[in-house]
Amino acid sequence: MPNTCMSCGAPAEAGLYYCLDKTQSNWPGKKSTTLNLNFPICAECHAVSASRRGANVVIVIGIIISLLVCGLSAVAANSLSNQNALITIISAGTLFFISAMLFRWFARLINEKGLTPENKRRRRNLLKAGSVKQFKVPGTFDKTGFIDFQFENAPFAASFALLNRGKLL
Ligand SMILES: [Zn+2]
Structure with missing residues (x-):
């Protein structure tokens, strides 16, 4: 090293x-x-370098909620779009991504709190x-x-x- x-x-x-x-x-x-x-x-x-415990909790909850959002949007898109598989996949994927980004941003906010x-x-x-x-x-x-x-x-x-x-x- x-x-x-x-x-x-x-x-x-x-x-x-x-x-x-x-x-x-x-x-x-x-x-x-x-x-x-x-x-x-x-x-x-x-x-x-340390991550705060609160931020790690936010990440874990964020993954669970993002998966739920992904599943729900897939169900919704599936019924709204007459079972068009492509629309279902794209909307579920997009919502999962947005939700996960939101939680990551929130976790970063916690980790950087009080830093210059x-x-x-x-x-x-x-x-x-x-x-x-x-x-x-x-x-x-x-x-x-x-x-x-x-x-x-x-x-x-x-x-x-x-x-x-x-x-x-
Ligand atoms: Zn250094």
């Missing part, structure tokens, strides 16, 4: 990490593997600073595995690749 912050590039604070995770299912969908990796961050980024504009920017940068795009666990026949990361901070990506003998794409 480089000893700089994954998000802003400042010197990393020992013992502080930001976890990137990714869950992938194999082809038949029977087995899923989750990858949890900790990346170094600085004290300032860590201070704004600079800290809001820092938090948003951190949330999209890195991700695991895909990975492959070494298999029985094919013994090579890989992890594909994406980082917004180019110097961090370069030193991470160097330290892990990875390839910069």
